[in-house]
Structures are given as structure tokens and as C-alpha cells.
Amino acid sequence: KNRNISQNPKVRGPLSLPLLGSLWTLGKLPHEDFSRLSKRYGNIMSFYMGDTYTLVITSPDMLREIFVKNFDSFVERTRSPIFKKVTDNYRNFISGDESYWRPFKAMLASSFTKQTLKNHVTKSIDDQTQQLVDVMKSFAETLEPFAPKKFLERYTFNIITKYVMDEQIPYDQEEMTNSPLVKLFDHFSVILQQLGSANLADFVNVLKPFYEYYLFHSDQPYDHITKLLREKTEETMKTYKPNVTRHLMDHCIAELGTESEHAKRSVTNITVDLLVAGAETSNGTLQWCLLMLANHPNYQENCYQEVYEIGKDKLLILNSDRTATPFTQAFIKEVMRVHPIAPLGLPRRAKEDIWVQDVFIPKDTQIIQNIRSLLQSEQYWDDPLTFKPERFLSGMQSQHFVPFGVGPRMCIGMTLATEEIYTAIANIILNFKISPLNGIDKIDESEVFGLTIHPNDFQVKLEKRKNKLF
Ligand code: HEM
Secondary structure (H helix, E strand, O other), rough: HHHHHHHHHOEEOOOOOOEEEOOOOOOOOOHHHHHHHHHHOEEEEEEEEEEEEEEEEEHHHHHHHHHHHHHHHOOOOOOHHHHHOOOOOOOOOOOOHOOEEEEEEHHHHHHOHHHHHHHHHHHHHHHHHHHHHHHHHHHHHHOOOHHHHHHHHHHHHHHHHHHOOOOOOOOOOHHHHHHHHHHHHHHHHHHHHHHHOHHHHOOOOOHHHHHHHHHHOOOHHHHHHHHHHHHHHHHHHHHHHOOOOOOOHHHHHHHOOOOHHHHHHHHHHHHHHHHHHHHHHHHHHHHHHHHOOOHHHHHHHHHHHHHHHHHOOOOOOOOOHHHOOHHHHHHHHHHHHOOOOOOOOOOEEOOOOOEEOEEEEEEEEEEEEEEHHHOOOOOOOOOOOOHHHHHOOOOOOOOHHOOOOOOOOOOOOOOHHHHHHHHHHHHHHHHEEEEOOOOOOOOOOEEEEEOOOOOOOOOEEEEEEOOOOO
């Protein structure tokens, strides 16, 4: 096997040291390091994550060969102690083994196309957008600096909790203090931090058993989340009525039943998955959108002209208005190209030895999609480091736009994310002029690495647009 790896003509990578492997090459921003390293070693780069042989793929052709054409050999995700812990031994959806993933995928895909649930999501996106705009109006009226993070977090968290279990964090301060969802929300912040910080013990074989023992025998934030959501699952099963789909939990219960341990466990795990994957991702992208609107007033003005035409005599711009506002869509895409929140996707694993094109990939090789590097490579984009939304207007280059991954295991929430990001941004642009605070020329664009890439906390000035009919 090793002879085959070393004979791979196309594959080179940084030096691998004992135990550490090539991890010594990574600093605080691994996605930037992977961009730098792949420029040096090529679009298909080898990299030892501790003991784990890894291929880092920046070539769009190779990504499609692996994740679309040879999907069955790469359906599985990476295994590591922390993943084992937060996936209930790989019995969930996001990182579940193939035997769990396949039936869950069929069940969830049909939930995203089911009309009652689609209407439910669209309505909650519109409601949450209205609430967000109302809160922002109070900042615009007093000219108090607006720190978007907290409000966008609640926006995306509420949309996903409404969809999954028809609940939301209340906007009223008193109700909020007593809300069990707020407690859940706090645990999620901790677990996201934990998942986002790389730990050597996840990659080095001799350390893995100790780390795994620690994770499974100590009090972990993940345990609090599953406990709360398991209670919610059991409560929902008691009130479940066949043929009535109140939310996604009901949709899953209709397939899995209300009795078995498998059903209770699966509904709980899927709920955890969607809350982990569905809030922080869109929230990060929305934060980047506001920051880039403030830093690029000319582009903000272009978007405003466009949404004003659509929204001047409406209470709310809707997702169905999206195609009538191509520049605003292009602006959002360009933000996702320049600041992709999942720059390395979610790793997969080869199920068996396989040759893909002329590269030998041994069983258990970890595959990393080098999304951020691909989205900013001179090989695939003109002038890639310049923020230029108009590049998307001609429709050119879109085949290299892959912030959600590719193939059957790409992001299942892409449509929902696109809708919620568009609706919030279009209505924010329609109602407010967004600028850096007085005395600041540009807001700091540096990236903070975690489970998702987000900006440092920032504030903006909001001014109410005056020329709207309502
Ligand atoms: C801007 C927003 C988002 C981005 C950029 C994003 C990106 C990604 C990426 C790159 C993957 C890995 C795909 C792969 O392995 O090929 C992924 C997986 C996933 N995403 Fe998203 N995502 C976003 C929003 C959401 C939302 C709103 C949801 C919830 C509905 C969601 C749910 C998931 C799930 C469940 C998976 C695992 C899919 C599987 O294993 O089959 N994501 N996402």
C-alpha cells in the first residue's frame, strides 16, 4: 500500500514527523495554511494529520471524481474520539455510518420537499425577518451601535428550531429568561467551541484511547444537549398524531415510530444534528454579509437600488422575489466565496482501496475538500482576491462555486440557508443604510477559526432608509 502511495505521481505534501505527522505546518488559521500549502504542493496534496493519511483536494475535477462519480467509496466520514462522542457512536446523520446515513438521508430529503414543512419554513423565515428588522429599527432610531452577532444568532437558531420542533427563543426579555431553549442555546455555543478547536489526541493513535475514555467518562456539554432533546423527543412522541405533521420531528416519528429505542435515539440525534449544522453556519454568513455591506458602500447602494424597486410598496421582500434581484444574490455569493464559513467542508473517509483517475487512495484515507482555496484560486477565478459581486452576474464561473460541498452527501440545508440568508439581507438592505461606526474607515475582516469561520465581534451604524412607503 505504502509503495502505491509513494508512487502516486501527482501527490506531494509537507514532511511528516513521528506522531505529529504534518500537523506542525498548521497555525491558528488552518484553512489559510492549507491554501498556502496547496499552492506549493498542488491541487491533490498529501498530509498526515497525526497518523491519519489525508488527501487535501483543491481540484474541482478531482472533487467531482471522488464525491460524485465514486460516491459509494467515499460515503463515510472521518472517525475520531470527539466525533465518536458527539455522534452517539456514529449513529447520527451528519457523521453517521453509512447504515444510518442512507435511511436518514432519504427521510430528511423527503422532509425538505414536503409542502406542509416547506410552507412552515417559509412562514417562519418571514416572521423572524420581521422581528429582526423591528429590533434593528430601535437601534436605528437611537443611533446606538448595533452588534449583529447576538441578533443573527437568534434569527438562525429560531428558524431551525421552528422547523425541527416548532419552538423559538422568545423576544420578550422576561419570557426569554425562563425559556428552556435559551439553556440549550448556551450549551450549543460551548459544544461548537469544543468541536472547532483541533485536539492532537483526535489524530494520534496512541493518544486516542485515553481521549476517548475521558470524553465518554466525564461531564460533557454534548450530554446536556442530548438529555434536553431526548426529553423533548419523548414528549413529542406522546402527543404525536398520525397524519398530522407539525414539524420535522413528527415527520421522522411517522417513519420511525414512537416505541423503539432506535426511534427515540434517532429522532434525538437528528434533532441535535440539525441544530448544530443549521444555526451557526447561516449566522456566520449573515455576519459576513453585514460586515461586507458596511465595508463596500458602493455595492450596498447597488443592492439598495435593486431591492427598493421590488420592496418599495411591500411590507416584506420574500424569497420568491430572489430572481428579480440578481445583484443582491451576486453580492451574497461573493461574500460566501471570499469568506466561506466551512472552508474545509466536513471530512470523508475512503471505504476501500481505490484508484481515482491515476491516484491510488488506500482504505481509511481521510479526504478534505479544500473549499476556501478552490474558491480563491487564480486557476479558477479572475482576480480572486478582489471582492467583486459582478463576477456572478454573467453566470460564468459558477461551476466552481462549491461552498456547500458536492455530491449526494453535500449540505442538506443549502436551500434553507439560501432562503434565510437572502430574506434577511434583502430586507435589512431595504430598511437600513449600514456603515462602520464613526471614525472607522473599514471593519476588520480577519477570520477567527472554529467549527465555522466567523469575524471578530463588530458593531455597525444603522440609519433608517426614509423613502419606503411603509
Ligand atoms: C451558509 C450556510 C451553510 C454552509 C456554507 C454549509 C456548508 C456545508 C458543507 C460544506 C457541508 C459538508 C458537505 C460534504 O461533506 O460534502 C455541510 C453538511 C451539512 N449541512 Fe450545511 N451548510 C450551511 C447551512 C446549513 C443549514 C442551514 C443546515 C440545516 C438545515 C445544514 C445542515 C447540514 C447537514 C445536516 C450536513 C451533513 C450532510 C450529510 O452528511 O449528508 N447546513 N454543510
